[in-house]
Amino acid sequence: MKQFDKKKNRKNSNSKKWDRYKSKDILPMWVADMDFESPACIKSALRKYVDNGIFGYHSEPKELRDILKKYLKNKGWNIKKEWIVLTPSVGAPIYSIYNLIPKNTQVIIPTPIYLNFLKAPKHLGRRVQKLPMVNDRERLAIDFDKLSSIAKKNSWLMFVNPQNPGGTVYSKKELKELSKIVKEKNITVFSDELHCDLILQRNLEHIPLGSFKTIEKNVLAFYSASKTFNVPGLNCAFAVIPCDNLRKAFKKNAEGITDDANITGLIALSAAFKQGWTWRDELIKYLNKNLETLLNAIKNHKNASPVVPEATYLLWVSLKNPKRKDLQSHFEKYGVGINDGIEFGKKNNIRINFATNHQNIKKASKRIEEALINL
Numbered sequence: 001m002k003q004f005d006k007k008k009n010r011k012n013s014n015s016k017k018w019d020r021y022k023s024k025d026i027l028p029m030w031v032a033d034m035d036f037e038s039p040a041c042i043k044s045a046l047r048k049y050v051d052n053g054i055f056g057y058h059s060e061p062k063e064l065r066d067i068l069k070k071y072l073k074n075k076g077w078n079i080k081k082e083w084i085v086l087t088p089s090v091g092a093p094i095y096s097i098y099n100l101i102p103k104n105t106q107v108i109i110p111t112p113i114y115l116n117f118l119k120a121p122k123h124l125g126r127r128v129q130k131l132p133m134v135n136d137r138e139r140l141a142i143d144f145d146k147l148s149s150i151a152k153k154n155s156w157l158m159f160v161n162p163q164n165p166g167g168t169v170y171s172k173k174e175l176k177e178l179s180k181i182v183k184e185k186n187i188t189v190f191s192d193e194l195h196c197d198l199i200l201q202r203n204l205e206h207i208p209l210g211s212f213k214t215i216e217k218n219v220l221a222f223y224s225a226s227k228t229f230n231v232p233g234l235n236c237a238f239a240v241i242p243c244d245n246l247r248k249a250f251k252k253n254a255e256g257i258t259d260d261a262n263i264t265g266l267i268a269l270s271a272a273f274k275q276g277w278t279w280r281d282e283l284i285k286y287l288n289k290n291l292e293t294l295l296n297a298i299k300n301h302k303n304a305s306p307v308v309p310e311a312t313y314l315l316w317v318s319l320k321n322p323k324r325k326d327l328q329s330h331f332e333k334y335g336v337g338i339n340d341g342i343e344f345g346k347k348n349n350i351r352i353n354f355a356t357n358h359q360n361i362k363k364a365s366k367r368i369e370e371a372l373i374n375l
């Protein structure tokens with residue numbers, strides 16, 4: 001675990017997360033990247049690429065599709081290699097997908113949700129139907145009865161599993177329930193499964209929505225090594241789209257507009273999915289230690305109730321009637337840079353990124369306590 005204890009100075013390293021507070025004594029705990037070095041297998045694969053010294057237009061690594069097929073097979077989804085579409089990120093399709101959704105089609109977005117799902121329709125002038133999630137015993141969940149009652153025939157659903165910001169890992173029972181609704185209403189699901197390898201609790205598992213055979217053709221699923229192995233700056237993700245027509249339309253829509261996945265990202269993805277899993281297991285232990293420290297600090301405060309994440313390195317905390325309305329500024333005043341929940345569609349909440357070294361977490365916990373006392 002020593003590797004995660006390493007104090008990395010990310011100031012002046014072109015880090016979006018750290019540059020926000022440059023010369024200020026504010027610990028950045030906002031945007032979702034980690035203050036940890038990626039595993040050695042990624043660094044050595046990239047070193048080999050750099051040492052070759054030629055950075056021309058690239059093709060796809062030969063073994064990549066086999067690696068990705070195996071990756072999903074291990075999760076119970078037997079895909080065909082041609083269903084895979086490489087993308088530069090998951091973020092870009094969150095916007096570009098609207099070109100495939102007819103203007104009058106209902107788009108359902110459970111909230112709170114990763115902020116770009118809310119920004120995209122706003123930016124594109126599209127109306128969406130929000131579906132507030134329920135907080136059931138410190139766990140955020142979709143109200144499937146409600147979903148069933150509001151969903152129209154042929155609508156679209158933006159689904160995030162594991163969920164961000166709440167960290168919910170949907171169970172087999174929940175996914176079965178969802179798949180029934182999807183089938184009945186012929187819903188097309190944008191299934192963002194980006195955080196699926198960051199499950200914090202041993203008794204839980206990630207089940208790809210596409211592995212439910214009856215709705216396989218309704219699903220566009222998105223994956224990446226970017227969150228788990230901390231390579232979001234390398235611009236690489238992949239979609240799995242079993243429906244031929246949807247896949248063709250998705251590819252055509254990207255042509256000439258969205259860039260290819262970056263070669264450095266493809267190299268990192270191959271290396272990580274082949275050799276990175278032991279490192280990932282260590283990471284999970286470390287994240288759990290960080291989470292425990294943070295939860296211990298927060299739980300004594302009556303005005304704060306955390307949603308205990310089942311996955312991700314993000315902690316979602318509900319605040320009871322805060323007097324301060326600008327939560328980001330308030331927490332910054334006490335030396336922590338969090339995300340205001342309003343960005344994810346829910347006010348009076350904050351999201352805390354706890355993927356940093358434990359020293360920082362201890363320091364941040366004290367600061368967060370101070371901020372909560374004075375909320």
Ligand SMILES: Cc1ncc(COP(=O)(O)O)c(C=O)c1O
Pocket residue numbers: 032088089090091092114160164192194195224226232237
């Ligand atoms: C659920 C979710 N989807 C998509 C993204 C964006 O991913 P990318 O960096 O691949 O655009 C994020 C980033 O935090 C995320 O949490």
